[in-house]
Structures are given as C-alpha cells and as structure tokens.
Amino acid sequence: MNILLIGSGGREHALAWKLAQSPSVEKFYATPGNPGIAQHAELTQLDVTDHAAVIVFCGEKDIDLVIVGPEAPLVDGLGESLRTADIFVFGPDKAPAQLEGSKGFTKDLCARANIPTAAYVRTTNAADALTALDDFAIPVVIKADGLAAGKGVIIAETRDQAEDAVNDMFDGSFGTAGAEVVIEEFLTGEEASFFAITDGKSVVPFGTAQDHKRVGDGDVGPNTGGMGAYSPAPVLTQALQQQVMDEIIQPTVDALAAEDMPYSGVLFAGLMLTESGPQLIEYNARFGDPECQVLMMRLESDLAKLMMCTAKGDLTQTSAPVFAPETALSVVMAANGYPATPEKGGRIRNLGRAERTGAKIFHAGTAEIDGSLVANGGRVLNVTALGSNATEAQAIAYAAVDEIEFDSGFCRRDIGWREVAREASAPN
Numbered sequence: 001m002n003i004l005l006i007g008s009g010g011r012e013h014a015l016a017w018k019l020a021q022s023p024s025v026e027k028f029y030a031t032p033g034n035p036g037i038a039q040h041a042e043l044t045q046l047d048v049t050d051h052a053a054v055i056v057f058c059g060e061k062d063i064d065l066v067i068v069g070p071e072a073p074l075v076d077g078l079g080e081s082l083r084t085a086d087i088f089v090f091g092p093d094k095a096p097a098q099l100e101g102s103k104g105f106t107k108d109l110c111a112r113a114n115i116p117t118a119a120y121v122r123t124t125n126a127a128d129a130l131t132a133l134d135d136f137a138i139p140v141v142i143k144a145d146g147l148a149a150g151k152g153v154i155i156a157e158t159r160d161q162a163e164d165a166v167n168d169m170f171d172g173s174f175g176t177a178g179a180e181v182v183i184e185e186f187l188t189g190e191e192a193s194f195f196a197i198t199d200g201k202s203v204v205p206f207g208t209a210q211d212h213k214r215v216g217d218g219d220v221g222p223n224t225g226g227m228g229a230y231s232p233a234p235v236l237t238q239a240l241q242q243q244v245m246d247e248i249i250q251p252t253v254d255a256l257a258a259e260d261m262p263y264s265g266v267l268f269a270g271l272m273l274t275e276s277g278p279q280l281i282e283y284n285a286r287f288g289d290p291e292c293q294v295l296m297m298r299l300e301s302d303l304a305k306l307m308m309c310t311a312k313g314d315l316t317q318t319s320a321p322v323f324a325p326e327t328a329l330s331v332v333m334a335a336n337g338y339p340a341t342p343e344k345g346g347r348i349r350n351l352g353r354a355e356r357t358g359a360k361i362f363h364a365g366t367a368e369i370d371g372s373l374v375a376n377g378g379r380v381l382n383v384t385a386l387g388s389n390a391t392e393a394q395a396i397a398y399a400a401v402d403e404i405e406f407d408s409g410f411c412r413r414d415i416g417w418r419e420v421a422r423e424a425s426a427p428n
C-alpha cells in the first residue's frame with residue numbers, strides 16, 4: 001500500500017521507522033517530515049490546512065492510507081475531508097476528535113456515559129466561573145476548553161490563583177481556546193497513560209506508558225510536552241488495565257458510536273490512579289509524544305496493517321497487537337531555553353556513534369543545513385532504548401545521550417525514576 005504520514009516530530013519519526021518495517025508498505029510519503037523521517041519516507045511539502053490540496057496529492061500519488069500524527073489537523077477535520085473523498089485515514093473525524101479539542105465535550109460525554117472523572121463545571125464567562133469556584137476545594141484545576149499546546153491547565157493552590165487563572169483565560173491568555181473554561185476537582189494519585197486502538201466498534205488495548213511533563217529533574221519547573229517516557233507502566237496492572245477498558249475506554253467508544261460520531265484511530269487516555277480507582281484526566285485523539293516512541297520500540301506487530309484495518313473498520317480481521325515484554329525508555333534532548341524560547345541552530349554530532357550503544361535516536365526537532373544536523377525546535381532528539389527492565393533501558397539510553405554532542409541542548413537525567421526506584425526496592 002502507499003501511505004502518507006502527516007507530522008514532523010519524534011512521534012512521527014517513530015511511526016515512520018515502524019511503518020517502514022511493514023512488508024505491505026510500497027510508496028511512503030511524509031509531510032512535512034524531518035531529517036529522521038527522511039530516512040524512511042519521501043518528504044513533500046503540503047499545507048495540511050488545505051484539505052483539497054491533500055486530497056489532490058493523494059489522488060496523484062495513489063495514496064491508500066493517510067496517517068495523521070498530530071491533533072491539530074484532526075480537530076480541524078482533515079480526517080473527515082479525506083474520508084469523504086474515499087481515502088482511508090488513521091485518525092478520527094472532526095466530531096469525535098473533540099475528545100481532545102474540547103475538554104468540556106469530554107467531560108459531558110463522561111457524565112452521560114458514567115465514566116469516572118473529576119467533578120467539573122463548564123463556564124463561558126468569568127462571573128459564572130468565579131461563582132462556580134465556591135463549589136470546589138483548593139487546590140482546584142482550571143482548564144482552557146480548547147487546544148492550547150498542552151499549556152491550558154492551571155492547578156491553583158489558592159483561591160487567588162484560581163481567580164487569576166479564570167480572569168486570565170477569559171482575558172484571552174490562551175486565545176480562543178480559553179473562550180470556555182472548565183473548572184475541575186483536583187485528583188490525587190499517580191498518573192499513567194493508556195492507549196487503545198478502535199475502528200469505532202471494536203477496541204484493542206495498545207499499551208501503557210508514563211511520561212515526565214516537568215522540565216527539570218525531580219519533576220520541577222514548567223510543564224513541557226514531555227521530557228521522557230517509558231513503557232510499559234507496571235503501575236497499570238493487568239487488573240487495572242481491564243478496569244480502564246471496561247469503565248473508561250469501551251464506554252467512550254460505545255457512547256460516541258451511539259451518538260453517531262464513531263471514533264476511529266488511537267485513543268490516548270491520561271489517567272489518575274486514585275484510591276477509588278482509575279479516573280480519566282483527559283483524552284488525546286493521537287499518540288503521545290514521546291509515549292509513541294516507547295510504544296513503537298516495543299511493538300512487534302505490523303503497524304501498517306493494523307492501521308489500515310482500523311481505517312477500514314476491520315479491526316476484528318487482524319490479530320491483537322503484540323508488544324515485547326521488555327521496557328522501552330526514551331530521553332528527550334531539548335534545546336536550551338525550552339519550553340519558553342528554545343535556541344535554534346545548535347550543532348548536533350555523533351548520532352551514529354550514540355546508536356552503537358543499542359539505542360535508537362528519533363529526530364523530534366532537527367533540520368539539515370548545509371549537510372550539518374542542527375536543532376530546529378524545542379524537543380530535538382528522543383534517545384530511546386529497550387532493556388530487560390527500566391533500570392537497564394535507562395542505562396542504555398543515557399549511555400547514548402553521553403555520546404551525543406549537542407552543546408546547546410539539555411535533558412533530564414532521571415527519566416524513569418519511579419520505575420527504577422521500584423526495581424531497586426523489589427529486585428527481580
């Protein structure tokens with residue numbers, strides 16, 4: 001089959017690397033791609049907000065399947081436009097993509113389908129939001145409803161902070177994403193990510209992971225898109241995964257189907273493992289980044305086939321995805337200044353030598369300029385390793401990190417700390 005992959009990050013490099021291993025893939029295009037993706041696919045420059053142009057390209061190149069990496073084109077309805085033009089797509093239509101595009105949409109769906117999640121109120125103006133705050137204990141969570149590049153969530157530790165967050169959002173600090181604000185009960189517990197693939201009817205689990213959102217070691221400093229991840233997340237035991245499927249994922253898929261907006265693609269559930277059981281924090285309509293990188297390191301099944309079956313609504317026709325039992329761990333190397341203002345253009349050397357440790361390096365934000373590899377984004381490289389446990393995967397990943405010359409970059413040195421600590425206290 002001929003495929004077109006949309007995106008330019010480490011997530012898409014990991015997808016491209018895995019897709020290139022599928023025997024069924026013939027012509028493979030990516031837009032806009034990056035130097036890592038270019039090792040596997042022919043890069044092309046398409047304006048993905050111009051749905052007609054993407055459809056024309058698919059016609060010219062005989063594309064059988066379009067795989068949408070990031071959320072913005074999904075929330076913008078690209079999936080739907082392509083489906084309407086009879087092109088198979090991995091990724092949901094516009095209406096079900098609201099699971100990521102509107103926090104209020106997801107919360108209302110949870111309420112209708114009785115899915116465990118934090119108590120909440122949706123508000124459309126500051127006065128109502130300030131009144132609603134009276135019903136919540138402190139800390140309280142204030143969220144811009146729409147897409148805000150992972151930045152639209154404020155955990156307010158005082159009433160004053162909560163009021164400031166509400167006022168800032170309605171004053172436009174997150175643009176149109178903050179035109180509506182969700183106020184939520186603060187949940188406590190350990191966070192974990194759960195993935196499932198669905199064609200709108202059938203659902204299969206697709207692995208677990210844990211991310212590290214804060215920029216600094218010990219989980220301090222500002223939130224980022226994710227500084228590193230590992231998979232599996234053993235904190236999500238088989239019993240808990242079953243509970244998540246039964247109480248959260250399946251009811252979501254069923255509710256969307258019953259409401260005539262079936263969800264096709266990957267569902268990425270951010271969970272809080274509370275004392276009373278797993279609760280949904282948020283949904284994403286795509287793979288996580290860098291969670292995708294660790295999932296792809298472990299995936300043994302044919303990804304192109306799985307995605308095509310999903311897109312065709314034939315998920316039951318393919319065998320359940322198989323993952324290696326090992327642990328994959330990915331360390332994000334970011335450009336100095338990330339997440340605020342990352343420095344561009346820093347030279348990167350020695351990736352080949354670094355990969356001789358056994359690690360795989362995915363390009364997240366790189367560019368090739370005059371034959372040299374340079375930083376071209378906040379998150380630049382994802383140094384990813386597979387080991388018999390998190391301790392071993394972490395050692396390999398950091399051995400590779402230490403070989404890389406990237407003077408204007410940095411990384412956290414403690415990715416996987418929770419799991420490494422658990423392994424140290426419970427050997428074997």
Ligand code: AMP
Nearest residue numbers: 118141150153184185186187270281282
């Ligand atoms: P989100 O963008 O919805 O994933 O939120 C970003 C982060 O905010 C999550 O990863 C959690 O750490 C935190 N968060 C969001 N909602 C809640 C909540 N209701 N209770 C506690 N923490 C939350």
Ligand code: GLY
Nearest residue numbers: 225226288289290
């Ligand atoms: N790493 C978190 C995300 O992709 O949303």
